[in-house]
Amino acid sequence: MRTKLWTLAGIALTGAVSLLAGAQTWVSFMLDSNHSVEVSTGHEINSALSPVSIAIVAAALALTIAGPVFRRVLGVLVALLGAGLVALTWAVLASPIGSVAGKITELTGLTGGGGGDGVIVTWSQVTWSQVSPWAYTSLIAGLVAVLLGAAVVILGGKWGTAGRKYDAERKLRANTESKPDRISDWDLLSDGDDPSGEEERGENIR
Numbered sequence: 001m002r003t004k005l006w007t008l009a010g011i012a013l014t015g016a017v018s019l020l021a022g023a024q025t026w027v028s029f030m031l032d033s034n035h036s037v038e039v040s041t042g043h044e045i046n047s048a049l050s051p052v053s054i055a056i057v058a059a060a061l062a063l064t065i066a067g068p069v070f071r072r073v074l075g076v077l078v079a080l081l082g083a084g085l086v087a088l089t090w091a092v093l094a095s096p097i098g099s100v101a102g103k104i105t106e107l108t109g110l111t112g113g114g115g116g117d118g119v120i121v122t123w124s125q126v127t128w129s130q131v132s133p134w135a136y137t138s139l140i141a142g143l144v145a146v147l148l149g150a151a152v153v154i155l156g157g158k159w160g161t162a163g164r165k166y167d168a169e170r171k172l173r174a175n176t177e178s179k180p181d182r183i184s185d186w187d188l189l190s191d192g193d194d195p196s197g198e199e200e201r202g203e204n205i206r
Contacts, residue, residue: 004159008060011078011148015056018085018141022049024134027096031107032127038107040100042138046088049138056081056145068157075152082145089139096131 022042030037042049059078066074092099104126 003155007148007151007155008063011063011145011152012057012060014082014141014145014148015053015058015060018056018138018145019050019053021134021138021141022053025132026092026135027100027129027131029097029100029104029129030127031104038100038103040103042089042092042135044103045092045099049085049088052081052085052088056085063152063156068159071156071159072153075149075156077149078152079146079149082142082147082149085142085145086139089135089142092135093131093139097126097129 024041025039026042026045028037028039056078059074059081063071063074097104
C-alpha cells in the first residue's frame with residue numbers, strides 16, 4: 001500500500017511541477033534594435049504543455065480507484081504523456097531561438113531562414129538568448145513520469161483496492177455473526193433448557 005501511495009503521489013507531483021514550470025519563463029532573448037529583454041513562457045512556446053501536464057495529474061487521480069487491468073492501461077498512458085512532455089521540452093532546448101520564432105516575427109516583422117547542422121538560424125537581430133532552468137525542470141518531470149508510468153505497469157497489478165479489502169472484512173464479519181454460538185447453547189443445556197426447543201416454540205407461536 002505504501003508503494004502505491006508513493007507512486008501515485010509522485011505521478012501527481014510530476015504533473016503539477018510540469019504545469020508550474022510551463023507557466024514560467026523558458027527563453028529570454030534580446031534584439032539589436034531593441035535593448036530590452038523579451039521573454040517567452042513554456043506555455044507560450046508550446047500550448048500543448050498545459051494539457052499534457054493536466055492529463056498526468058488526472059491519470060494519478062484515476063489510478064486511486066482503478067482496477068488491476070485499468071491500472072496498467074493508465075500506467076502506459078502516464079509513460080506516454082511523460083515521453084510527450086520530454087519531446088516538447090527537448091524541442092525547445094535543442095533550438096531555443098527557433099522555438100520563439102513566432103514572437104520574433106511579431107517584434108521585427110521579418111522571417112528567418114534555415115541554417116546548417118540542424119540548427120535554425122533566425123533573425124540576425126537576435127544578439128543574445130538564454131534558456132531558464134524551468135525548461136530543464138519540465139524535462140526532468142517528463143522523465144520521472146515515464147519511469148513512474150512503467151512502475152505502474154509492472155507493479156500495479158499487485159496493489160490492493162480499498163473496496164476489496166472492505167468487502168472481505170464485511171464478509172468475514174457476516175460469516176462470524178451467522179455462526180451459532182455453540183458455547184452458549186451448551187450452557188443452556190447444562191441449565192436444563194433446550195435452545196432448539198425454544199426456537200421451534202417460537203416458530204410455532206409465529
